[in-house]
Amino acid sequence: MRAASRSYGVFVGEGALEELLPGLLADREPGQVAVVSHPLILSLHGELLDGVLREAGHEGWKSGCFLFPHGEGSKNISTLNALYAFLLEQGMTREGVILAFGGGVVGDLAGFAAATFMRGVDFIQIPTTLMAMVDSSVGGKVGVDMPGAKNAVGAFHQPLAVLSDPGLLSTLPRRELLGGLAEVLKYGFLYDPDILALRGGAEGWLRLTEWARSEIIASCARLKAAVVERDERDVSGERAMLNYGHTFGHALEAATGYARLRHGEAVAAGMIMAARAAELSGIARMPLLDTHRELLTPLLEECPPLDGVAAEDVVGAMGADKKRGRLMRFVLLEAPQRPVLVEGLPPEVVERTVADTLLELGRR
Amino acid sequence: MRAASRSYGVFVGEGALEELLPGLLADREPGQVAVVSHPLILSLHGELLDGVLREAGHEGWKSGCFLFPHGEGSKNISTLNALYAFLLEQGMTREGVILAFGGGVVGDLAGFAAATFMRGVDFIQIPTTLMAMVDSSVGGKVGVDMPGAKNAVGAFHQPLAVLSDPGLLSTLPRRELLGGLAEVLKYGFLYDPDILALRGGAEGWLRLTEWARSEIIASCARLKAAVVERDERDVSGERAMLNYGHTFGHALEAATGYARLRHGEAVAAGMIMAARAAELSGIARMPLLDTHRELLTPLLEECPPLDGVAAEDVVGAMGADKKRGRLMRFVLLEAPQRPVLVEGLPPEVVERTVADTLLELGRR
Numbered sequence: 001m002r003a004a005s006r007s008y009g010v011f012v013g014e015g016a017l018e019e020l021l022p023g024l025l026a027d028r029e030p031g032q033v034a035v036v037s038h039p040l041i042l043s044l045h046g047e048l049l050d051g052v053l054r055e056a057g058h059e060g061w062k063s064g065c066f067l068f069p070h071g072e073g074s075k076n077i078s079t080l081n082a083l084y085a086f087l088l089e090q091g092m093t094r095e096g097v098i099l100a101f102g103g104g105v106v107g108d109l110a111g112f113a114a115a116t117f118m119r120g121v122d123f124i125q126i127p128t129t130l131m132a133m134v135d136s137s138v139g140g141k142v143g144v145d146m147p148g149a150k151n152a153v154g155a156f157h158q159p160l161a162v163l164s165d166p167g168l169l170s171t172l173p174r175r176e177l178l179g180g181l182a183e184v185l186k187y188g189f190l191y192d193p194d195i196l197a198l199r200g201g202a203e204g205w206l207r208l209t210e211w212a213r214s215e216i217i218a219s220c221a222r223l224k225a226a227v228v229e230r231d232e233r234d235v236s237g238e239r240a241m242l243n244y245g246h247t248f249g250h251a252l253e254a255a256t257g258y259a260r261l262r263h264g265e266a267v268a269a270g271m272i273m274a275a276r277a278a279e280l281s282g283i284a285r286m287p288l289l290d291t292h293r294e295l296l297t298p299l300l301e302e303c304p305p306l307d308g309v310a311a312e313d314v315v316g317a318m319g320a321d322k323k324r325g326r327l328m329r330f331v332l333l334e335a336p337q338r339p340v341l342v343e344g345l346p347p348e349v350v351e352r353t354v355a356d357t358l359l360e361l362g363r364r
Numbered sequence: 365m366r367a368a369s370r371s372y373g374v375f376v377g378e379g380a381l382e383e384l385l386p387g388l389l390a391d392r393e394p395g396q397v398a399v400v401s402h403p404l405i406l407s408l409h410g411e412l413l414d415g416v417l418r419e420a421g422h423e424g425w426k427s428g429c430f431l432f433p434h435g436e437g438s439k440n441i442s443t444l445n446a447l448y449a450f451l452l453e454q455g456m457t458r459e460g461v462i463l464a465f466g467g468g469v470v471g472d473l474a475g476f477a478a479a480t481f482m483r484g485v486d487f488i489q490i491p492t493t494l495m496a497m498v499d500s501s502v503g504g505k506v507g508v509d510m511p512g513a514k515n516a517v518g519a520f521h522q523p524l525a526v527l528s529d530p531g532l533l534s535t536l537p538r539r540e541l542l543g544g545l546a547e548v549l550k551y552g553f554l555y556d557p558d559i560l561a562l563r564g565g566a567e568g569w570l571r572l573t574e575w576a577r578s579e580i581i582a583s584c585a586r587l588k589a590a591v592v593e594r595d596e597r598d599v600s601g602e603r604a605m606l607n608y609g610h611t612f613g614h615a616l617e618a619a620t621g622y623a624r625l626r627h628g629e630a631v632a633a634g635m636i637m638a639a640r641a642a643e644l645s646g647i648a649r650m651p652l653l654d655t656h657r658e659l660l661t662p663l664l665e666e667c668p669p670l671d672g673v674a675a676e677d678v679v680g681a682m683g684a685d686k687k688r689g690r691l692m693r694f695v696l697l698e699a700p701q702r703p704v705l706v707e708g709l710p711p712e713v714v715e716r717t718v719a720d721t722l723l724e725l726g727r728r
Contacts, residue, residue: 085511118518
């Protein structure tokens with residue numbers, strides 16, 4: 001893709017690492033390559049990476065490997081500080097490159113370190129989750145959380161390349177897969193009817209051939225890359241469309257203390273809410289809710305029922321944004337593949353949308 | 365100035381704040397303006413700022429004022445973290461603006477927070493030291509230190525504007541003034557013979573009219589802005605020229621534990637070393653050392669004698685860079701206003717340069 005600030009490639013396919021990583025590292029001195037990952041990923045896929053890096057002449061890569069505990073809770077300034085200290089200790093210079101080997105948290109943290117270490121070094125995204133392959137690894141948004149404020153500190157820093165090998169997904173826990181599928185379907189609702197043929201939740205995905213899975217991942221990444229190319233810094237509103245389901249989803253995550261739902265599950269529920277809000281407000285010109293329900297409800301199979309969540313807490317969590325001086329912005333569909341940006345919705349529509357959807361999801 | 369990533373103005377003159385700040389803040393909501401400064405600056409010049417901000421409709425600015433202890437020791441991730449938390453607490457959004465009111469440390473820290481808070485908010489530089497007015501506030505290099513590594517974490521983030529009021533310099537401690545004059549003379553040696561008419565150290569400066577001082581500051585800022593416009597990210601080597609005296613100077617600072625010399629003093633001594641190295645290596649096509657001595661030695665009047673510093677420690681501190689895989693880079697003069705970038709110098713030239721200069725500066 002070509003973003004305003006840097007052009008880079010997104011490569012999806014079995015063997016993407018073996019084929020492309022050695023070339024990308026060809027001119028790097030051994031001490032100038034750092035891997036950022038976490039212990040579980042390394043125990044599952046470290047051997048693959050080891051083979052590729054050895055071939056590329058970086059036998060000693062393990063001493064340049066920074067591991068941190070899995071999960072959003074680690075995506076903070078304290079882990080970042082430890083990573084900076086590690087890179088200094090390794091003697092990394094401006095000619096260094098950071099490999100982000102993991103899911104969205106690894107990519108966000110390693111990418112932000114790359115954006116700011118020595119005022120910016122190269123980095124390569126090697127996503128190991130479906131969510132990271134189709135969404136977070138593409139587009140250059142990197143950053144860390146502050147207490148109570150996700151991604152409050154960050155930058156736009158485009159990776160040198162994104163290398164996605166769908167083979168790495170074979171070890172993905174089912175709930176991570178389900179969350180990733182929510183982002184996949186988001187691209188279907190927003191842009192590509194073909195993706196909406198992906199029915200039946202996790203089973204539907206697992207029934208596909210390896211090749212079909214690669215194609216879907218590549219489609220999503222291409223769609224995102226095209227949007228980012230035109231609106232890298234979220235200025236025209238086009239990039240904001242990628243937040244379909246996210247205004248409701250973020251509020252749901254916040255109202256449940258970021259503990260009950262995975263991000264992808266919240267986005268799935270958030271898209272069901274967005275479909276209902278589009279119907280209730282009359283913005284939808286055709287029925288949307290049934291398809292959303294059919295495709296997205298299976299993705300919530302592992303998440304605890306939501307009927308215990310208070311609708312007013314969710315609506316209140318949206319209000320936190322409102323206090324910051326802006327109207328709530330919603331991405332809604334007039335029809336599948338026809339997204340519009342709506343500034344402000346009648347409060348009664350928002351309230352009823354949230355309450356009805358929570359009730360419905362509780363009855364599953 | 366127009367840098368690749370953003371164009372902005374550098375304004376120098378008595379009354380720059382009163383005249384320009386209200387206009388720059390015209391559309392900002394009260395909660396969206398944060399001042400970053402330190403207690404001493406605020407006790408000296410807070411009244412001026414108070415008047416301007418009140419006029420601009422920001423009566424409550426003091427509650428949005430983040431103060432931290434003076435000095436390079438505060439320019440770290442822990443202060444930065446506190447600043448992020450403060451901005452969140454204030455409810456600052458992407459529409460916010462940060463005013464950096466102080467010297468280089470304030471500008472670097474506040475600028476880096478602005479570069480990264482919510483992936484980037486606006487900031488305005490209001491430098492209060494000569495060094496910051498002529499050098500650090502212009503050009504968009506912002507960042508914080510890591511233990512043992514100055515500016516190891518940073519970004520390029522151009523301010524909306526730089527507002528320099530030379531009237532603020534009336535309270536500047538003499539040693540800060542001397543350090544600033546070193547950077548002023550750097551622009552003379554590199555680009556502008558008129559600046560080299562500024563003789564006699566601090567007394568020479570204080571003898572000038574207010575108007576002449578403004579002109580000199582504006583010249584330096586303009587010269588730097590022109591360089592940054594052409595080479596914002598230090599790619600072509602042109603911006604690297606601004607490091608005249610800095611390779612030796614940084615090593616001198618490191619070898620003396622960043623405690624004995626101010627940065628400007630180290631740069632003054634570093635430029636004397638650069639002149640000597642240019643003569644010793646035959647790169648200089650005319651005598652340089654005498655003029656350098658005459659103009660720069662008076663700037664070291666308040667700094668402890670340097671004859672106790674071991675030359676090998678200074679040369680060793682340069683080696684720290686060498687280990688990082690690059691040849692030492694020196695900016696040397698063929699003649700005044702004819703700088704060249706030299707990759708590598710014979711070690712015996714570097715050693716003799718350092719040893720002889722330290723001895724000479726010790727004999728003052």
